[in-house]
Amino acid sequence: MCYSVKVLFHELGVNPVVHEIDQHPEGRDIERALRTLGCQTPVPAVFIGGSLVGSTNEVMSLHLNGSLVPLLRPYRAF
Template sequence: MDKILRVASENGVVIFSKTTCCLSYAVNVLFHELRVDPVVYEIDQDPEGREMEKALLRMRCNSPAVPAVFISGKLVGSTNEVMSLHLSGSLIPLLKPYQSQVYHSS
């Protein structure tokens, strides 16, 4: 849990993901379209990944562990929460400090 909170607090926008998670990929694509370059932390590539996944499950009340999206060090939620915020117009104000004026997609 400490590692999750440290990574989330040291970076503006973080997506905790697994390399095979298509929903994490979809959230990442959305953020790129909104000119935000999130840190994508692949927990299945970390030796402590299983512990991180358990901690994310506890934080999210047994919702799927990934994607877990943090903005400004705060847990926003998963794909459903991010998309709901986006559709309601509440996501962009949260992301504004992290948007690039000139964004080059790769």
């Protein structure tokens, strides 16, 4: 699912910063912190402008209802 979100963001002209927590020495702590923030599924945990959006389901729902592009507009490369 992380791949799907990355592809979507690239198609929308955004180059996301990606942190691979499974390769991070403090990955388990990061995962626990994401769960305390409300992420049911800790990856992908998508933040836009420092605010937690959610996981794949939330990102796709925003995209389908037309709310994602306005959120991403300040971060688009083109």
